Amino acid sequence: MSSQSPSSDYGGSDYHIPVLPQQTLEAFRTGRNGLIVDATAGGGGHSELLLKAGYQVIALDRDLDALQETSKRLAKYGEAYRNIHSNFSDIDEALASQGIEKVDGILADFGVSSHQLDEAERGFSFMRNGPLDMRMNQTQTMTAQDVVEEYSESELKRIFREYGEEKFASKIARCIVQDRGEKSFATTLELADFILKIIGKREKIHPATRVFQALRVEVNDELGEIKTLMRKSLDLLNPGGRMALISFHSLEDRLVKRFIAQHAAETIDRPEWPEPRPNPDYCLKAITRKPLMADAEECERNVRARTAKLRVAERI
Ligand SMILES: C[S@@+](CC[C@H](N)C(=O)[O-])C[C@H]1O[C@@H](n2cnc3c(N)ncnc32)[C@H](O)[C@@H]1O
Structure with missing residues (x-):
């Protein structure tokens, strides 16, 4: 791993360059420097940006290779960084195993890392010959x-x-x-x-x-995993805590957009009702009305950023 590559200025490494670095940091800038779960550790780029900004981070990944990489990279942050081998759909159990009930932020950067795509033997890419595998775990x-x-x-x-x-x-x-x-x-x-x-x-x-x-x-049951993560996040976030979710294709983004819309509406209205009724699912404030996307400069240096969409919501 080269710590001198140009991508390292943006929290990246040869393993993976994190997308939307500034927007992700901004998403958690609520005036409270607490504990954030990075549900998708990958190469640890987003985790490191958060650690540098003063947060404590618990990172999850279902890929052991990713966790070994991030443990090495982030060892210098000592107790401020921990990681757990877990599917993010088991986020509640993973946190309970550390005696944690509530957190101040949850970040998920969905999909595969550049490293997973580049390693022929993981079988994710039709550009490289390898076993037809595709297991993240x-x-x-x-x-x-x-x-x-x-x-x-x-x-x-x-x-x-x-x-x-x-x-x-x-x-x-x-x-x-x-x-x-x-x-x-x-x-x-x-x-x-x-x-x-x-x-x-x-x-x-x-x-x-x-x-x-x-x-x-x-x-990898990717859509089921996202639905469960979002549902469980509602119980795990402290009031004022935020979830920041980064999608790369329309199937993922649709799930995130609908989830936030379902929980951020104070009332529901139906044509057959005389007036709107309180929404029993109301517990979020949508921080982003439209998804945040990478600018031309970021797309230029990181191809993966071209389709990235970040949506942020706050627990109320
Ligand atoms: C796009 S990469 C994350 C990159 C990371 N943000 C960084 O800055 O290096 C996605 C990572 O999430 C992991 N992942 C995907 N789905 C997961 C799930 N359901 N549970 C746990 N980890 C998952 C993948 O194994 C991969 O390492």
């Missing part, structure tokens, strides 16, 4: 190869359509199921080349992009 059993080889045609079609928004979902699912007795789907390139043959190159992006996204979301 290497102790989990189900891999992307299992999904491709074992799911029914209708299940494959559903995940390609719902999680990949792939318009050729039916055709791809049908062809996989027809050919999988004879053809191997053990590697990333075997699957990527197969999809290229079936649907051809029609757009700028690689034709396997959406299927790879769908498999990753399925293998």
Whole structure:
């Protein structure tokens, strides 16, 4: 790891460059320097920015490799930094294991790190040949190869359509199921080349992009994890505490946007009601009306920032 790379000015390393660094720090600038959970430690870039600003940080990650990396990088912060190997959907149990009931902030920067994408053997990228794996948590059993080889045609079609928004979902699912007795789907390139043959190159992006996204979301239950994290965060945040959530594709952002809208409305109105009624779920104040996005300078130095959207809400 190079501590001298240009990205280190923004809290980054060769492992991962954190997106929206200033906006993320700003999200927690509430005048109280308390305890923040970084639910997605990754390379520890966001955690370090928070530590430098005087917060205590508990970082979670389900990838042991990421936790080893961040432990080394952040050891110099001593007791102000702790990390726990955990899915963020188990945030309540992870904090209870440290005797913590409430926190002042929860940050989540969803998806995979650059390091996970770059390591061919993790199997996340159709650009690199490796096992068709895609598990963020290497102790989990189900891999992307299992999904491709074992799911029914209708299940494959559903995940390609719902999680990949792939318009050729039916055709791809049908062809996989027809050919999988004879053809191997053990590697990333075997699957990527197969999809290229079936649907051809029609757009700028690689034709396997959406299927790879769908498999990753399925293998790691990414949307279920986000829903549970957001729900549990409501009980864990102190009044005035904030959640800052960074999404990278429309499926994630839609969940976050709806969750905040559902909890930030004081009243609900329905056409059949004579007047609006109090919203029983009301417990958040939306801090960002529109998502915060990276400026041109950040997009230039960090390609990943181009699709990043940060939404912030405060517990009331
Ligand atoms: C985009 S990276 C985070 C990068 C980090 N903010 C930084 O500055 O280096 C996302 C990380 O979250 C982890 N992750 C994703 N989903 C998770 C989940 N449900 N529970 C725990 N960790 C998760 C991934 O393993 C990955 O290391």
